[in-house]
Amino acid sequence: MDTQTIVLLLPLIILELVLKIICLRDWLHRERFKGVPKSAWLLIFLFINLFGPVVYLLYGRKTDGDY
């Protein structure tokens, strides 16, 4: 892989990492989750690119309003 390719891919990697870090921070501080257990959500947002963090942030977090 040449330098140009690495430089061009860098913003993509950073954006994907930003999403994963946001998910990880939220996951560490949260006790209640929807659908699947806490550990499963970790695997989902770490190993499924783009859609993993999106689904976790939209539907994984249980808030006070959720029953």
Next chain:
Amino acid sequence: MTFLEKSIVKKEILEMVRTSRLLIWTVVCMIIGIVSPLTAYYLPDIISAFGATENIAISFGKITYQDSVEQYIKNFGQIGTIVLILMMMGSVAGEKVDGSVQFLLVRPVGTISILVAKFVSLLVLLVTGLLGSMLTMGFYTWYLFPGFPGFRFIYANLFLFLYFFAIGIITIAISASVRKPILAGIGTLGVWLLASIMGAIRSIGPFSFAKLPEQVIQTIEGFPFEWQPIVGTAILLCLFILAGTMLFNRWEPND
């Protein structure tokens, strides 16, 4: 606009930030803006790498900015649409489930004000995301492909905006009519699929809102845009807004 209505709009925008919807949409748009030109640029290398393992030589024509724009439209048409539906399907139905709509309706706030606030927040969401994608896509395509018409690209993105606005409004309208977010998601996916199939029918096809992304390519290539998809989208949106408002008005919180 009354103070209360302004407050609802503000609440919707804050909600978008708090639930990370604004962040998700902006990051997804920026990723699409980066991935599309890169995929077009490296496609010959990727395919050749696969061909090399099978001892097959594959030749390609010159890859241009048109290929990059086509990828952009394809990615937005699939990933963008699904992500937007996932984000908006709970906008009203989700609030019916958690009880926040009931909390709002006991104040002197009409269902129309609630829906208008949702539409305004959708506008903010779309503008932010599409600005992000235009920036990344514009820069990468300008850098990788010579002759990229930047100004026409900005203008052409209005069609993409209109397409996503239509998807968003349809999702909110269906979400206001049903009791569960998943039903709103399935309903919108159904309308989207139907519009895509309709696009293939010669007599009514040109009026389908699924034809809007094609206008982006047409505009970038310097051809005049077609008015039929715009008219078709406007009529469809009026119908959905009307039906959504009527059904939301008839909804009883203890249903």
